[in-house]
């Protein structure tokens with residue numbers, strides 16, 4: 001049996017998971033090596049696992065999450081106004097299947113971006129295409145896309161994402177172009193794909209912030225209907241972290 005040739009064929013056929021698993025098998029003594037049906041099953045499982053890992057890694061890379069955090073790193077407590085059950089329910093990801101949104105509000109430093117990024121990380125683990133966008137960054141992207149004629153391309157690119165994280169909603173005044181784009185984006189996704197919004201402003205103030213009653217009605221209708229709300233509370237974790245580092 002020419003095992004070297006078999007390994008080469010696995011590489012040529014781009015089966016890296018299978019290649020690694022087979023190499024590992026060949027390094028074992030004969031009596032420890034799997035054979036027949038077991039070996040085939042093991043090699044296929046290794047290839048499948050490798051592809052799944054690569055898909056997750058690519059999803060995470062493209063998501064450009066601001067903070068590299070996992071769901072296990074989200075602290076739940078009564079003081080923070082988020083329970084383990086609430087987090088577990090969101091982490092399960094059913095909201096993504098149903099195209100529901102998550103609105104995370106709270107004072108500066110209370111961990112809104114941290115939670116949003118952890119949920120984004122979890123969505124990538126589930127295989128959902130995710131993109132993180134700070135609202136300022138989205139505004140820049142829209143302005144550039146209008147200038148270079150790629151606006152429709154940008155909307156299509158955003159529509160393809162299963163989850164969009166819009167961080168820091170309500171910090172900077174919105175242009176009319178941004179309001180219209182936001183409405184279009186939400187209209188494209190309504191009931192199909194999810195958005196996570198973080199904001200220092202309580203949801204009750206979003207209408208006033210949008211500063212255009214008709215557009216605000218339409219936008220908030222799409223954003224808040226069937227949305228899960230997390231109102232984080234407690235001391236600024238940024239300040240707490242700084243104090244701990246002093």
Ligand SMILES: Nc1ncnc2c1ncn2[C@@H]1O[C@H](COP(=O)(O)OP(=O)(O)OP(=O)(O)O)[C@@H](O)[C@H]1O
Pocket residue numbers: 067073074075106107108109110111112113114115168198200237238241
């Ligand atoms: N659950 C947590 N455990 C540990 N550190 C946390 C947690 N949540 C947030 N942090 C840390 O606290 C700091 C502030 O968090 P974050 O940026 O998420 O706050 P924010 O509410 O989004 O603030 P802002 O409104 O100013 O953007 C970050 O350095 C973050 O890593």
